[in-house]
Amino acid sequence: xxxxxxxxxxxxxxxxxxxxxxxxxxxxxxxxxxxxxxxxxxxxxxxxxxxxxxxxxxxxxxxxxxxxxxxxxxxxxxxxxxxxxxxxxxxxxxxxxxxxxxxxxxxxxxxxxxxxxxxxxxxxxxxxxxxxxxxxxxxxxxxxxxxxxxxxxxxxxxxxxxxxxxxxxxxxxxxxxxxxxxxxxxxxxxxxxxxxxxxxxxxxxxxxxxxxxxxxxxxxxxxxxxxxxxxxxxxxxxxxxxxxxxxxxxxx
Amino acid sequence: xxxxxxxxxxxxxxxxxxxxxxxxxxxxxxxxxxxxxxxxxxxxxxxxxxxxxxxxxxxxxxxxxxxxxxxxxxxxxxxxxxxxxxxxxxxxxxxxxxxxxxxxxxxxxxxxxxxxxxxxxxxxxxxxxxxxxxxxxxxxxxxxxxxxxxxxxxxxxxxxxxxxxxxxxxxxxxxxxxxxxxxxxxxxxxxxxxxxxxxxxxxxxxxxxxxxxxxxxxxxxxxxxxxxxxxxxxxxxxxxxxxxxxxxxxxxxxxxxxxxxxxxxxxxxxxxxxxxxxxxxxxxxxxxxxxxxxxxxxxxxxxxxxxxxxxxxxxxxxxxxxxxxxxxxxxxxxxxxxxxxxxxxxxxxxxxxxxxxxxxxxxxxxxxxxxxxxxxxxxxxxxxxxxxxxxxxxxxxxxxxxxxxxxxxxxxxxxxxxxxxxxxxxxxxxxxxxxxxxxxxxxxxxxxxxxxxxxxxxxxxxxxxxxxxxxxxxxxxxxxxxxxxxxxxxxxxxxxxxxxxx
Numbered sequence: 001x002x003x004x005x006x007x008x009x010x011x012x013x014x015x016x017x018x019x020x021x022x023x024x025x026x027x028x029x030x031x032x033x034x035x036x037x038x039x040x041x042x043x044x045x046x047x048x049x050x051x052x053x054x055x056x057x058x059x060x061x062x063x064x065x066x067x068x069x070x071x072x073x074x075x076x077x078x079x080x081x082x083x084x085x086x087x088x089x090x091x092x093x094x095x096x097x098x099x100x101x102x103x104x105x106x107x108x109x110x111x112x113x114x115x116x117x118x119x120x121x122x123x124x125x126x127x128x129x130x131x132x133x134x135x136x137x138x139x140x141x142x143x144x145x146x147x148x149x150x151x152x153x154x155x156x157x158x159x160x161x162x163x164x165x166x167x168x169x170x171x172x173x174x175x176x177x178x179x180x181x182x183x184x185x186x187x188x189x190x191x192x193x194x195x196x197x198x199x200x201x202x203x204x205x206x207x208x209x210x211x212x213x214x215x216x217x218x219x220x221x222x223x224x225x226x227x228x229x230x231x232x233x234x235x236x237x238x239x240x241x242x243x244x245x246x247x248x249x250x251x252x
Numbered sequence: 253x254x255x256x257x258x259x260x261x262x263x264x265x266x267x268x269x270x271x272x273x274x275x276x277x278x279x280x281x282x283x284x285x286x287x288x289x290x291x292x293x294x295x296x297x298x299x300x301x302x303x304x305x306x307x308x309x310x311x312x313x314x315x316x317x318x319x320x321x322x323x324x325x326x327x328x329x330x331x332x333x334x335x336x337x338x339x340x341x342x343x344x345x346x347x348x349x350x351x352x353x354x355x356x357x358x359x360x361x362x363x364x365x366x367x368x369x370x371x372x373x374x375x376x377x378x379x380x381x382x383x384x385x386x387x388x389x390x391x392x393x394x395x396x397x398x399x400x401x402x403x404x405x406x407x408x409x410x411x412x413x414x415x416x417x418x419x420x421x422x423x424x425x426x427x428x429x430x431x432x433x434x435x436x437x438x439x440x441x442x443x444x445x446x447x448x449x450x451x452x453x454x455x456x457x458x459x460x461x462x463x464x465x466x467x468x469x470x471x472x473x474x475x476x477x478x479x480x481x482x483x484x485x486x487x488x489x490x491x492x493x494x495x496x497x498x499x500x501x502x503x504x505x506x507x508x509x510x511x512x513x514x515x516x517x518x519x520x521x522x523x524x525x526x527x528x529x530x531x532x533x534x535x536x537x538x539x540x541x542x543x544x545x546x547x548x549x550x551x552x553x554x555x556x557x558x559x560x561x562x563x564x565x566x567x568x569x570x571x572x573x574x575x576x577x578x579x580x581x582x583x584x585x586x587x588x589x590x591x592x593x594x595x596x597x598x599x600x601x602x603x604x605x606x607x608x609x610x611x612x613x614x615x616x617x618x619x620x621x622x623x624x625x626x627x628x629x630x631x632x633x634x635x636x637x638x639x640x641x642x643x644x645x646x647x648x649x650x651x652x653x654x655x656x657x658x659x660x661x662x663x664x665x666x667x668x669x670x671x672x673x674x675x676x677x678x679x680x681x682x683x684x685x686x687x688x689x690x691x692x693x694x695x696x697x698x699x700x701x702x703x704x705x706x707x708x709x710x711x712x713x714x715x716x717x718x719x720x721x722x723x724x725x726x727x728x729x730x731x732x733x734x735x736x737x738x739x740x741x742x743x744x745x746x747x748x749x750x751x752x753x754x
Contacts, residue, residue: 050661051660052657052660052661084663087661087663088663091661091662092661094654094657094658096654098652098654098655098657098658099658100655100658100673101677101753101754102676102677102680102752102753103753111672112662112663112664115664115668115672116662116663116664116665116668117663144752144753144754145753146753146754160662161661164662164663
């Protein structure tokens, strides 16, 4: 079953068309990686899917529910109630974590479940402790974000996203702000999630990671999907010149 | 580097020393041969001394002084002064005399006087339609007098008659105002029911302001005007006195009096003799300090009330203004922007005047006496809300965009986003700027004097005027410093409390 169906997505900033006719799917339990050089539009694609940006045209269906479709050349979004439902299907982990600096780790994780989802505090706290343990941060619950390393902060951010119990998780270059050692911490967490069959869509620069964990790889350049398929095909035997050039550059 | 600083410092010291010597020299030479004669006067006291439509300082007293200077070969310096500071001006030598419809009665021992040249009486002016016809009608009414004026002395001074004291007791309130213009504005707007003042001034004011006001026939008191010199400065007094009598003899004095319509009140006579007063005996420092502090304490409450009420109203109002300023609804944000621009671009003192007198001028509403305090609070609140709004706005805009995106992804509502996430971070961002404003507010409370609200600084100036010392002002300074020290301490504690996150 497809949890995410993107069709003919378009997005411009002023005169600059950043996304030109993007179509891709993410199936349940799949891990999909989006690769591509800077400025290729991959982050904008993820932000359109996360609804942080408003699309110009095309359509996206989340878990069978239509987020928006194109009518008379513009994207028409679903009504408020439906959008709220759709937004509960996914969560996003940011490149810069975007933790709330004035909340402790545990409060960062539990605040939205308690006050947005209106769930019982005891239950949420118990789950949060399990999540922290899973992230290797069992003893950090009362710390404030500034007291943690970047890798630890990103793991809190992942725990915060998981606490909302999304059907799929989006990652926007989750390791770009981290040095290699801390990057490994995060990739380990992502691999564990993949093993648990969490549906994930990841924008990343980590080729090796994409190869080992992804079911499907999308390579973007210049606002279009240049090629997509299994990682063995796209990464190891790219058919497109631009993919080859990009991969070669990364090897150097 | 250090060397340069030392040199600059040394040069500065040398310059200061030279300047001190220079002033000392001029002061010394003045005793031998005087070249200038500096007259202190209240520039809002027609017809004795005021600013005419050409911006020139003119008046009966100034004309007399001019003539005296002409005959003595002195250069006249007309020095408008704040009436509350007249004694300090005189003491420091900034002025040579007070010549400004200056009442001798009750001040006989405070100055070295010329003989009286004007006999004046204190009268009451009321609105024509008020129905007040005699002094006893003023019972239960609000009556205005100028700060430290003869009218005030007639009611409350040491030499006030029992009759006048009883009359003052029967008033609802005896309101002190800074100048006659605001006294008449108060009278016109209904904030006061009567203004008491010198008859000469009263005649002038009624002529100038039309038939809206009338003078009661009954007199409150009679009094005499003289030229006041620093106690003990008989030498200068004798010179001026001599020339005045000379002018009286050749008729110049009478013609100047006629020119100013004061022929009825002048009383200069060669038969009067000057009296010399001994130096004032000194009251012990400690006793004086205790006395003055005790009198200032009454004003502390008023200053505190302005301070606290302004904060209570302007802090939340500022947030609303900030929202209006950041609103996507263009007309609203433009309107709010205009409001902030006007408030920040004009003096707070002017804003207070507009809030207090505006309702009467614009809509003809009669303002009650209690409105004075409300006007202070409204004026301060409107002013500070504008400043706070800009601080809030900067604090809100300093919260990173990522915080809003995280809220959006986590499904926070707009109000949850603001109150749970943005607001606490904004507070941390703006604490130093808010602390600055709060400290300024402590000092700004003194501006309430603009509409004659008696807070601590106004009281300090009044006490300074009556005691002829600047000690009350220093005590007031200490009060403001201590107050601000506490404010700074509290703000620092809040800042520290918020340092749990970064």
